[in-house]
Structure formats: C-alpha cells, structure tokens
Amino acid sequence: MNFLTVIILYCISCFKGERSTNAVYYLLQGKKSAQTVQDAVWFSLKHVFSIYPELKKELFQEHINFLVKHKLVEINEKTCQITTAGEEKLSNYIEKQPIPKSLDGWNFQHIDKKFWQRLSLIVQIVSNWANGEGKFMPVQRDYYTQRWVKRWLFDWNTTYDKQTLTKKLYFEIEHLLSYAESKKENPELFVARLSGYENPGLTISQIAQQYKIDEYYYLIIFRNFLHFMIKSISDFRSDYPLLYSIIKNEQQEIVFTDSTRKTLNLLSMNKSIIEIARIRNLKVSTIEDHIVEIALMDEKFSIDQFVTPSMQDKIRSAINTLNTRKLKRIKEAVPDADYFAIRLVLSKWTEQK
Amino acid sequence: MNLEQILQKHFSFKAFRTGQKEIIQSILENKNTLALLPTGTGKSLCYQLPGYILDGIILIISPLLSLMQDQVEQMKLKGEKRVVAINSFLTFEERNFVLNNIENYKFIYISPEMLQNEQIASIFQKVKISLLVIDEAHCISQWGYDFRPDYLELGNVRKKLGNPVTLALTATAKFDVRKDIKKYLFMEDAKEYIFSMDRPNISIQVEKIRDYPEKLQRLIELVDKLQGPGIIYFSSKKKADEVAQLLNEKGLCKVASYHAGLDQEMRILLQQQFLYNQIDVMCATSAFGMGVNKENVRYVIHFHPPLNIESYLQEIGRAGRDGNESIAIMLYSEDDFFLQQQLLENELPNDTHIDVFTDLVRSSNKTNDFSRNQPYPGYSEVHWRILWKYYESSNGVHEFQSTMKSFVKTRLQIKKEKLQELINWILTNGCRRKNILHIFEQEETKRVSNCCDFCGIDFTRFKKQEKLKLSEKTWMWRDRLKSIFQIEELK
Numbered sequence A: 001m002n003f004l005t006v007i008i009l010y011c012i013s014c015f016k017g018e019r020s021t022n023a024v025y026y027l028l029q030g031k032k033s034a035q036t037v038q039d040a041v042w043f044s045l046k047h048v049f050s051i052y053p054e055l056k057k058e059l060f061q062e063h064i065n066f067l068v069k070h071k072l073v074e075i076n077e078k079t080c081q082i083t084t085a086g087e088e089k090l091s092n093y094i095e096k097q098p099i100p101k102s103l104d105g106w107n108f109q110h111i112d113k114k115f116w117q118r119l120s121l122i123v124q125i126v127s128n129w130a131n132g133e134g135k136f137m138p139v140q141r142d143y144y145t146q147r148w149v150k151r152w153l154f155d156w157n158t159t160y161d162k163q164t165l166t167k168k169l170y171f172e173i174e175h176l177l178s179y180a181e182s183k184k185e186n187p188e189l190f191v192a193r194l195s196g197y198e199n200p201g202l203t204i205s206q207i208a209q210q211y212k213i214d215e216y217y218y219l220i221i222f223r224n225f226l227h228f229m230i231k232s233i234s235d236f237r238s239d240y241p242l243l244y245s246i247i248k249n250e251q252q253e254i255v256f257t258d259s260t261r262k263t264l265n266l267l268s269m270n271k272s273i274i275e276i277a278r279i280r281n282l283k284v285s286t287i288e289d290h291i292v293e294i295a296l297m298d299e300k301f302s303i304d305q306f307v308t309p310s311m312q313d314k315i316r317s318a319i320n321t322l323n324t325r326k327l328k329r330i331k332e333a334v335p336d337a338d339y340f341a342i343r344l345v346l347s348k349w350t351e352q353k
Numbered sequence B: 001m002n003l004e005q006i007l008q009k010h011f012s013f014k015a016f017r018t019g020q021k022e023i024i025q026s027i028l029e030n031k032n033t034l035a036l037l038p039t040g041t042g043k044s045l046c047y048q049l050p051g052y053i054l055d056g057i058i059l060i061i062s063p064l065l066s067l068m069q070d071q072v073e074q075m076k077l078k079g080e081k082r083v084v085a086i087n088s089f090l091t092f093e094e095r096n097f098v099l100n101n102i103e104n105y106k107f108i109y110i111s112p113e114m115l116q117n118e119q120i121a122s123i124f125q126k127v128k129i130s131l132l133v134i135d136e137a138h139c140i141s142q143w144g145y146d147f148r149p150d151y152l153e154l155g156n157v158r159k160k161l162g163n164p165v166t167l168a169l170t171a172t173a174k175f176d177v178r179k180d181i182k183k184y185l186f187m188e189d190a191k192e193y194i195f196s197m198d199r200p201n202i203s204i205q206v207e208k209i210r211d212y213p214e215k216l217q218r219l220i221e222l223v224d225k226l227q228g229p230g231i232i233y234f235s236s237k238k239k240a241d242e243v244a245q246l247l248n249e250k251g252l253c254k255v256a257s258y259h260a261g262l263d264q265e266m267r268i269l270l271q272q273q274f275l276y277n278q279i280d281v282m283c284a285t286s287a288f289g290m291g292v293n294k295e296n297v298r299y300v301i302h303f304h305p306p307l308n309i310e311s312y313l314q315e316i317g318r319a320g321r322d323g324n325e326s327i328a329i330m331l332y333s334e335d336d337f338f339l340q341q342q343l344l345e346n347e348l349p350n351d352t353h354i355d356v357f358t359d360l361v362r363s364s365n366k367t368n369d370f371s372r373n374q375p376y377p378g379y380s381e382v383h384w385r386i387l388w389k390y391y392e393s394s395n396g397v398h399e400f401q402s403t404m405k406s407f408v409k410t411r412l413q414i415k416k417e418k419l420q421e422l423i424n425w426i427l428t429n430g431c432r433r434k435n436i437l438h439i440f441e442q443e444e445t446k447r448v449s450n451c452c453d454f455c456g457i458d459f460t461r462f463k464k465q466e467k468l469k470l471s472e473k474t475w476m477w478r479d480r481l482k483s484i485f486q487i488e489e490l491k
Ligand SMILES: [Zn+2]
Pocket: B430, B431, B432, B433, B434, B451, B452, B453, B454, B455, B456
C-alpha cells in the first residue's frame, strides 16, 4: 500500500458512499467536466483536485482492486463505500503521513507544473552564468518553456545585468524558502530537485529514497510546496518581483460553455431567472443549471440573491446533520427548500473545520 | 580552411576518427555514399561537418524521436543555433513557424512519417538540399533487425527532392541489407565505406550462469570489483529498478536505474548525473545510451542477453569511447533464451490482438472509450501504435486484418532467426570477436590483446583502482542554493 492507495481511500471516504470509483479517478486526474467540478466542491475535495494529472486508468484500477481484495472498500452497483477496516487503515496512514496543508489543486493545478518548469530552467541558466558557462543541457526540453524563459531573461536583462539578476533571484528564493521553513514547510525537498552548473538535481525516486518516503507521497509534498510558493508569491508580490513575474499572467481562466456565458451576461444586467428563460427561449431548469455551474466555478459569485441567508443556514445544518449530498434526503429534511436552493448551497460548500 | 581546421573550429577535435574523413570527402565530391562506422565513434560528425562547407540544407531523416531531440540539443550545446527537429513533438503552430522560416535552418532532422505529409514535402522541394542523410538506413531492409515500413517510401521521397547527394548510414554490414538500402533508395551507384564493426579496445566476456540467484551474486561481485563507470543492461524496467535498489542497499557505489518509463525531466537528470560522475553505475534498458556522450564508460554488463547481435554491438559500443581499455560482460543462463523468445513474441501484436482490434474498430462509435491515444487493456503502447498505423494505411478493415497478420508472421520469423543468431554466437566456441565479425561478413583486422574469454582476458586490468569513498554528502538547502547561485558567504 503506497500513498496513492491512501489518497484513493481518502477520496472514497469523503464521497460517503455516494459516488463511483470513476469519480475518484476523474477528481485526482483533474477532469474538467461539470460533474467532476461539482464533486470536488460538494464533497470538499478541492485540495486534491488534479494532484495526479498523469495517473493512468489501469494503474488506478489496480489500486481499486487491491482495496476491494483487502476488504477496505466495497463496490456496489454504481457507488463505492469505505469499510470500517478501511476507515481504520486510513486514519492510521493519514496520521503518519498527513495530507499537507498547503495543497490546493483547485486553485493552482493550472500553473504549478509551469511554475516548476520555468523556475528550474531559469535557475539552471543563471547558475551556468554564474560559472561563466553559456552552453549546457537544459533540464527542461519543452519548447514553450524554453522560449518563455528566454524571453523572461531577455526582458529582465534590460533592467538588471546578469550578475544583479542572479543575486536578486537568489535573495528572493532564499527569502521565500526561509519563510516556508518558518511555516513548517520543508525546503530541502524542493531544493534537492534544482539543477545548477554541472550539478544536476536529484530525481523524484532518489529523493524519495533518501528521505525514506514513498514516491507518491513525495509527489504530493512537492506539489504542496509549489502551491505554498505560488500562494506566498502572489500574497506578497511586492517582495518577490522576479518570482511574481513568472506566474503573474497565468490567472486561472474560468471557462463556461457559450450558453452559460449568455446566461451570465443577462444576469449581470439584473434580469431574473424567469426573464432570462423567456429571452433565451429556454426552460427555467436549464437557466438554473447554468447558475449552479457559475456558482461552482466562480468563488466570488454570491448566491444570496437566489437563496436567503436564513434558508442557506437551514439547508447547511441539514446537510451537516444528515452527512449526505443526496438531494432527495436533504429536501425531505428541509421541505420548504427547493432543489435549486440545495444545489446552490452545495456549490458554495466548504467544510467547517 | 581545410577539413582539419573546420573540425577544430566547430567540433574542437584535433583529428578525425576512423573513417570520418573518407566519408566526408566522398560527400564533398558529390557522391552518394553508404557508410558504416563502428558504434560509438561519431557518425553524426560525417554529416554535420559538411554543413559548414556546403551552402544548402542538410536534411537528416531519423526514425527515433528521442535520438533526434538529443542530437538537436547536442548541436545547440556546441553553439549551432540553426538546427531543428520536425516531428510529432512540435505543435501545429511551431511546425508552421519552422516551415515558414525554413531557410533560417541549416540542419533539419525529420521523421520519415513527417516527410509523407504533402505540405511538408512540397516545402522541401522548393529549397536547396545539399545533403540528404538517411540515419539508421538498415531500417529499410526487411532482413534487418529493425525494419520500419515507413522507410520503404524514402526512395520516392528522395526522387521528389530531386535526387540530392545522399548519405545512408547503416549499423549492420550485412550484404543483403546493404543491397536493400541501395535498391530502395535508388542509389545503386553509391560508394560504400564499410569499416570494421570491431572495437578493439573492448574485451568481450561471456559467462554461463546456472540460475537467477547465482547471477545476482555474480553481478554484485562484478560491480564490487570492476572499475567504473559502468552500464548494466536489463530486458525489463522492473528488473532494472529492482537490481539498482539492491546494489544501492549493498552500498558498493552509487547506482540508478534508467528506462523509458521515466518522464523526460528524470531521464535528463539521470543522464547528467551519470555524465558528471554522480552515478557510478546505471542499470538500464536499451532506452539508455543514445545521446549519452560519456567517454569513459569502463564496462557494460548484460544481465540479460539482448534480442540480436546488432543491439548487442550497439550496447557494448557505449564503453570505451575514449579509446581506453574497457570490458563487455554478458551473463546468461539457459532460462534467458526462453525468456527472450517470449519477449520477442510480446513485442508484436498477436492474432488475438489483431482480431479484437478489428472488432473494436468495426463497432467503434463515439460512446465507447476506444481511443487512439490510450491503448486498450491488454495492449502495449507499441502494439497500439503499430495496429493504428497499419489500420490507417489500409483499404478497409478486412484487408487490414489479413495484411497485418501476415506482416506480423514474417517479422516474427525474422526476429526469431536474429535471436537464434545471437544464441548461436553465445554457445559457439572460438574467439568471440572473430565470430561476431564473421556474422557480419568481416575479417579480423588485427590481433587484440585481452580479446575475449576464449582467447584470454587479464582481469586485473579492469579491477577497481581504489575502493570508492561513498561520500553521503547531504546538503542543507541553504548551502545547496548558495552553491547553485555561486553566492559567497556575505559576512
Ligand atoms: Zn578472441
């Protein structure tokens, strides 16, 4: 049992027997479908969204088979449920290897890999400059990364000479990593992967071996560290002008379907749901679907105009008491709420910790 | 400038290696040329150097994507900016950019399937190609160990390009393969420069081992005794990983494993670690070697025999590129032969694979998850690629099914014969070197001391000079960061 098995078990546990194993796969892999996005929000699994983007279906299935064989999960017709033995195993593992707290796949999956590719290449280039060497084997072969980095260096070179740029970059990274250390994040596991002049970094499995952790756990910790860096860089952007310029033009785009976008436009003109349905010649339920999608994707979108705060509270407490995401059961507990309201509340779901 | 001066200026070498100068001169005399150099002795220089003399483009056709990328990076490393690889790694926009600015490039690597694209082919018809290079030209021959159907089209490609001067590079000296190359490339007039495939500075040892545990034991002993750096070849990723871990646990030296299952960044890191001597021994599959320009590899061990003698030569050829004494040791047990046979059969899709694939294609629609990019359960990625390729170039499902099956049958037969050739070599008494050269219809050029296990090898010559001090230098992150940025203590 490695950490991938643990994470899968963790997701199954969080899904409370109300989702299939496929839902877990799509979540970890980061499928950008309305269903997966909804699962991530409703079941408070946004942090693990897309944390193993390269996960192969076959490998995933092997892990599921393992869990079933050892009676840690049970698979029913469409859903999958963790057993008591499974819960016990899970809490043992999570205690030893907790899911790191800065992990935020939802907000950073679009940039974490790019950030690493760019930064690692920049560091390697700068290190070779510092040693007076212009020619070396780049650690990143991706054409876009190489071109992007070339441009980045060129742009900054108009402000700073090579030496100044090197020093400034060093101090930004040093400052950021010290800050990480003060927040109990471990910079060793990050710096070991950096490559410099005639000094290639360690591979994932070499680091995992050195620190005696399994590779899947290291991957999570590494991703967690990147997320911590990205978040700190954006939060304190004035402290990190160089590092911030690596990520600043990479805001996560919220992509809606054309139809949803039209609904959103009409909403922003203060049209009511019924009016929008009439104008667009669509069913009211379709417009409601659009609004739920918007509420899910856009964290800043408020649902107060559709559900009164007191109704939201009522629904929320019913969900907490019942510990379910089944609309029908919630509706039974709050008969005066409609399904639209329940779905909206779930779309803004965050676990009370 | 004479050739030596150009060599010095662009490649920083003082002298040519065997054969290079003759081949380059033949090209410069506008002669179509078919050449074979011993492995690991710088064949790419034979077409790169003329690029600094001829005024047109050097177009290099190469079948291996990873090799292409490596060559491009290596040339860039030497300061050549006008080099590019056109292959499936490029996005549509990148490819268009390159094609629209084709005259800005001097050295263009391209895969055979790209050249079959009409648009691309027509662009190359309009520019001046001073030299067409067919790398791995033996892939054109169905008798070769590595036949690629794509290569059969290259003759027509060559015609369309207006018959530019052509250099075909082969890794096997066999007569029927050479005949095929000249025939299919329409260059019967080609001048041949076939140099000895022998690498006299590599001693060849073959050892029979009883069973697997004994083999492991022997391997540990060798790694302990032999002067590194070394490469150990395995026929499976899993074994490479396992043994690397075992050797690391023994603490004899720094070991890593390398195979195609790793992503590109990890592969580059491992190559670099090996190059800068941070790793002493690389446990690898055949994916390792190309593009690794490490001169001082002192030994190559085969933990499993490869699938044919050509691969064997290529793999041992990674030792001793600096010209110094090196040793190649093959460990084999009789079980291996059976294992290799199986491996060989699994390389190609079998009849059931083909039948199921056919059914899938017939019944495929948008709803089932049957995709080109994701192999169906039970198929390897190679199976999947071959099946799709054949399917797409066939006229209908029925034709595909029968031609695919007969293709697989023929290929399998030839591959089995190639394996048998290697097994025979292993089991035959007599000088190993002479026997290999005999297979390639070549004669021994000179007597070699420490030739092979049959002629006798003085093992003390390959012994480790001194025990390696394993410095478990673990960096504190601040120190490592400082060393990367060359920051002195600021106090
Ligand atoms: Zn001999």
